[in-house]
Amino acid sequence: MKSHVKAVVIGGGVVGCSVLYHLARAGWTDIMLIERSELTSGSSWHAAGGFHTLNGDPNVAKLQAYTVQLYKELEELSGQSCSLHLTGGVMLADTPERMDFLRLAHAKGRYLGMDTELITPSEAKAMFPLMDETHFVGAMWDPVEGHLDPSGTTIAYSKAAKKLGAEIVLRNPVKELTQGSDGIWNVVTEQGTVKAEHVVNCGGLWAREIGRMVGLELPVLAMEHMYLLTEPMPEVEAFNRQTGREMVGVLDFKGEIYTRQERNGILLGTYEKACKPWSPVETPWDFGHELLAPDLDRIAPSLELGFKHFPGIANAGIKQVINGPFTFAPDGNPLVGPVQGLTNFWCACGVMAGFSQGGGVGLSLSNWMVNGDPGFDVWGMDVARFGEWASLRYTNAKVRENYSRRFSIRFPNEELPAARPAQTTPLYDTMLANNAVMGDSWGLETPLWFAPKGTEPKDIVSFRRSNDFGPIGEEARAVRTSVGVTEIANFAKYEVTGTGCEAFLNRLMTNRMPKEGRLVLTPMLNQFGRLIGDFTIAHAGNDRFMIWGSSAAAKYHMRWFEKHLPKDGSVRIHRFDQTLVGLSIAGPKAQALLQKLADVDVSTKAFRFMDFREMAVGGAPCMVNRITYTGDLGYEIWMQPAYQRLVYHAIKQAGEEFGLVDFGMRALLSMRLEKNFPTWFRELRPIYGPFEGAMDRFVKMDKNDFVGRDAAAKELEAGPKLRRVSFVVDALDADVMGDEPIWAKTATDYGTVEKPHGYGAPRFDEKGRETRVSAADEGASSIRGIVDGDWRVVGWVTSGGYAHFVEKSMAQGYVPAALAGDESEGLFEIEILGQRRPARITTEPPFDPSGERMRN
Numbered sequence: 001m002k003s004h005v006k007a008v009v010i011g012g013g014v015v016g017c018s019v020l021y022h023l024a025r026a027g028w029t030d031i032m033l034i035e036r037s038e039l040t041s042g043s044s045w046h047a048a049g050g051f052h053t054l055n056g057d058p059n060v061a062k063l064q065a066y067t068v069q070l071y072k073e074l075e076e077l078s079g080q081s082c083s084l085h086l087t088g089g090v091m092l093a094d095t096p097e098r099m100d101f102l103r104l105a106h107a108k109g110r111y112l113g114m115d116t117e118l119i120t121p122s123e124a125k126a127m128f129p130l131m132d133e134t135h136f137v138g139a140m141w142d143p144v145e146g147h148l149d150p151s152g153t154t155i156a157y158s159k160a161a162k163k164l165g166a167e168i169v170l171r172n173p174v175k176e177l178t179q180g181s182d183g184i185w186n187v188v189t190e191q192g193t194v195k196a197e198h199v200v201n202c203g204g205l206w207a208r209e210i211g212r213m214v215g216l217e218l219p220v221l222a223m224e225h226m227y228l229l230t231e232p233m234p235e236v237e238a239f240n241r242q243t244g245r246e247m248v249g250v251l252d253f254k255g256e257i258y259t260r261q262e263r264n265g266i267l268l269g270t271y272e273k274a275c276k277p278w279s280p281v282e283t284p285w286d287f288g289h290e291l292l293a294p295d296l297d298r299i300a301p302s303l304e305l306g307f308k309h310f311p312g313i314a315n316a317g318i319k320q321v322i323n324g325p326f327t328f329a330p331d332g333n334p335l336v337g338p339v340q341g342l343t344n345f346w347c348a349c350g351v352m353a354g355f356s357q358g359g360g361v362g363l364s365l366s367n368w369m370v371n372g373d374p375g376f377d378v379w380g381m382d383v384a385r386f387g388e389w390a391s392l393r394y395t396n397a398k399v400r401e402n403y404s405r406r407f408s409i410r411f412p413n414e415e416l417p418a419a420r421p422a423q424t425t426p427l428y429d430t431m432l433a434n435n436a437v438m439g440d441s442w443g444l445e446t447p448l449w450f451a452p453k454g455t456e457p458k459d460i461v462s463f464r465r466s467n468d469f470g471p472i473g474e475e476a477r478a479v480r481t482s483v484g485v486t487e488i489a490n491f492a493k494y495e496v497t498g499t500g501c502e503a504f505l506n507r508l509m510t511n512r513m514p515k516e517g518r519l520v521l522t523p524m525l526n527q528f529g530r531l532i533g534d535f536t537i538a539h540a541g542n543d544r545f546m547i548w549g550s551s552a553a554a555k556y557h558m559r560w561f562e563k564h565l566p567k568d569g570s571v572r573i574h575r576f577d578q579t580l581v582g583l584s585i586a587g588p589k590a591q592a593l594l595q596k597l598a599d600v601d602v603s604t605k606a607f608r609f610m611d612f613r614e615m616a617v618g619g620a621p622c623m624v625n626r627i628t629y630t631g632d633l634g635y636e637i638w639m640q641p642a643y644q645r646l647v648y649h650a651i652k653q654a655g656e657e658f659g660l661v662d663f664g665m666r667a668l669l670s671m672r673l674e675k676n677f678p679t680w681f682r683e684l685r686p687i688y689g690p691f692e693g694a695m696d697r698f699v700k701m702d703k704n705d706f707v708g709r710d711a712a713a714k715e716l717e718a719g720p721k722l723r724r725v726s727f728v729v730d731a732l733d734a735d736v737m738g739d740e741p742i743w744a745k746t747a748t749d750y751g752t753v754e755k756p757h758g759y760g761a762p763r764f765d766e767k768g769r770e771t772r773v774s775a776a777d778e779g780a781s782s783i784r785g786i787v788d789g790d791w792r793v794v795g796w797v798t799s800g801g802y803a804h805f806v807e808k809s810m811a812q813g814y815v816p817a818a819l820a821g822d823e824s825e826g827l828f829e830i831e832i833l834g835q836r837r838p839a840r841i842t843t844e845p846p847f848d849p850s851g852e853r854m855r856n
């Protein structure tokens with residue numbers, strides 16, 4: 001065993017081996033994987049080995065597609081078979097809502113390069129004859145699904161890594177991790193200490209315990225999971241004989257069941273409601289290549305439903321029941337990346353679908369370690385997406401919720417109840433008394449909308465307009481015609497101080513820093529000129545700046561800020577979280593309202609648009625920004641939590657004469673739509689450049705050098721390929737939700753949309769025989785599915801909804817820059833729930849295009 005290496009990867013499951021392979025492939029060969037026991041000694045060896053590309057987050061879906069594509073290459077490189085079975089799979093919908101969900105997923109696939117197809121239950125049955133099609137209303141076919149040998153695949157990664165020069169040390173538990181003052185890690189193992197610049201936690205079932213070695217409580221929990229294997233089934237053998245092919249994989253949303261052929265029998269797994277965490281506090285170190293005792297009673301309700309939906313399986317003999325643990329993060333996606341507050345400590349854990357995601361996790365993490373950037377938009381699996389509130393108990397409740405609804409639909413207006421409330425502001429009870437429907441905003445209870453008195457404050461979940469539509473409209477109209485108040489505690493807030501703070505911010509941000517008492521809006525770029533932040537910054541005087549940004553990105557941004565802090569201690573940065581809370585008042589009467597509460601002159605002359613002041617509001621010390629996300633006259637008022645009730649009640653009382661209303665996040669988001677304002681993580685993400693994101697006026701190329709400037713200059717010189725635009729959509733009863741494809745009537749191939757790969761759904765005759773082997777046999781071109789007559793998919797929606805005050809359904813999204821200024825009618829269509837609806841670009845915001853309302 002070497003004593004010094006560049007990086008130590010802890011854990012030889014599929015994820016650790018993939019990370020090792022990808023690091024070696026990226027050129028870091030002085031690396032070592034240390035495994036406690038033998039390779040695959042955690043959850044990897046007893047996995048069902050299924051893989052698929054579909055994921056709710058399109059960026060994670062892309063990485064899953066990469067994983068699946070990698071296997072062939074891996075087999076060639078390593079000389080080790082993964083026993084790949086690319087059977088394809090069907091997802092079965094039992095209700096119209098689930099069919100809507102599949103339509104959405106299918107539509108998304110159009111620009112992700114996925115070649116899914118919507119099919120009938122009978123077509124699904126032709127591929128999996130053991131089902132009773134009468135329980136279903138439709139299905140989606142995905143050709144890029146299948147299964148493999150989990151151990152063989154893990155070994156294949158390890159062999160490929162070794163061929164590239166990586167070292168693997170087995171039967172050697174890592175006992176302790178310490179870091180010297182030079183930043184070098186001491187990896188203390190049973191066989192001695194290894195010094196490493198970087199440490200990667202790929203501990204799988206023990207990832208939490210490895211985290212604890214460095215003082216972290218990672219939000220990871222293992223769950224027991226069961227699948228059963230049947231005896232050989234004559235029906236399966238007959239199908240194989242008749243069709244010459246394997247039965248496809250099947251996912252049954254209603255039953256939370258997956259099933260597929262395994263040898264000449266069937267494998268069936270369940271995500272049961274009565275799910276059970278395994279080792280909820282501490283994973284035993286002596287747990288080896290073991291299985292847990294099966295508990296068929298626990299999965300009996302799922303099996304009952306399964307046998308109803310798949311009667312062909314009901315009579316088969318059960319050969320074996322596998323019960324094994326594997327880990328989940330609270331939202332079911334992996335935890336990947338560098339940990340904020342530590343140097344060179346990386347995570348690749350909480351990977352619940354190692355055989356769908358392992359390759360993408362390894363690729364993005366190795367990019368991140370070697371090049372300083374993951375190279376993909378990995379927000380959906382970034383370890384920074386959970387705050388300190390994601391404690392052991394929070395994780396336990398959320399993981400159980402997530403497990404038990406693994407295949408359930410998450411509606412766009414659906415808030416999940418587990419582990420809530422996690423954090424509240426002092427106004428929580430007041431908001432409940434006001435009949436607020438609350439939502440979870442990065443662990444904080446936040447009012448979404450206010451239900452009319454006498455009605456239950458509850459969302460009716462739907463893909464279409466729902467019971468919040470009327471009340472949100474009332475809130476938005478009241479703000480636009482008079483004044484409203486809303487809580488804005490769910491922003492991230494930071495204070496940057498010290499003699500070097502202005503230079504520090506000028507180096508990180510694309511805009512010039514404001515003069516004292518003023519605000520600016522500014523994006524932040526990474527070294528590749530991609531958008532990694534969007535902030536409001538105030539110059540508070542005396543080497544002090546205040547920053548507001550996206551709360552979900554608080555740790556993500558802190559990690560970046562800390563990485564760039566000067567070493568001389570001339571800059572300090574503090575993240576407030578809920579030790580600073582806020583209220584926003586907005587609408588034409590907002591100034592008159594503030595004047596009643598302030599002891600200083602707040603007229604437009606004295607307190608201009610984009611001014612910042614520290615002043616008492618209702619007698620409480622506050623910081624006030626003259627800006628709001630409504631795009632109206634208005635203010636953001638920030639205070640310590642101890643003052644929030646005082647300020648809120650003062651606002652309510654003083655606002656009575658103006659007919660002040662409470663409004664929630666959804667009205668706020670509706671109002672920003674009619675101003676064409678973007679949102680972080682929807683319109684603005686690390687896959688876009690600042691000019692693509694239409695942030696031109698906030699990027700000052702002639703100021704000092706800033707991170708990402710050279711890359712931004714290149715984007716500017718070449719002209720952005722894509723451009724963010726706003727649309728007015730001729731919608732019916734459903735508005736866009738995000739990720740819908742944008743079609744244009746154009747003969748030009750803009751080349752911005754990935755072309756689908758793989759094959760179309762095989763067709764079968766009435767005897768179940770395949771009538772077409774692949775789309776290629778039909779001469780289908782690689783752009784099948786994205787061109788339809790004169791129309792082609794040219795982009796995608798990032799977000800949207802109903803803009804209540806201007807009474808228009810609106811969407812924002814990205815299209816080729818050449819089309820971005822074309823406001824012609826009849827040029828665009830946006831696919832909403834499978835229906836293409838006419839849409840028109842609106843370059844000017846429909847509400848107050850001149851911005852007079854904000855400024856006066």
Ligand SMILES: Cc1cc2nc3c(=O)[nH]c(=O)nc-3n(C[C@H](O)[C@H](O)[C@H](O)COP(=O)(O)OP(=O)(O)OC[C@H]3O[C@@H](n4cnc5c(N)ncnc54)[C@H](O)[C@@H]3O)c2cc1C
Pocket residue numbers: 010011012013014015016034035036037038039040041042043044045046047048049050051172173174175202203204205206207210225226227322323324325326327348349350351352353354355356357
């Ligand atoms: C019943 C079942 C069915 C499943 N089906 C599927 C499926 O169909 N498809 C799919 O994609 N996934 C499936 N999974 C999930 C899959 O198994 C996991 O996603 C995957 O195994 C995670 O791999 P890992 O490398 O992160 O963790 P693990 O496999 O747990 O590996 C972690 C490794 O780290 C080592 N380690 C831990 N601590 C130390 C230490 N201190 N020092 C040295 N080494 C250490 C362990 O010994 C272990 O070998 C299933 C899981 C189960 C239980």
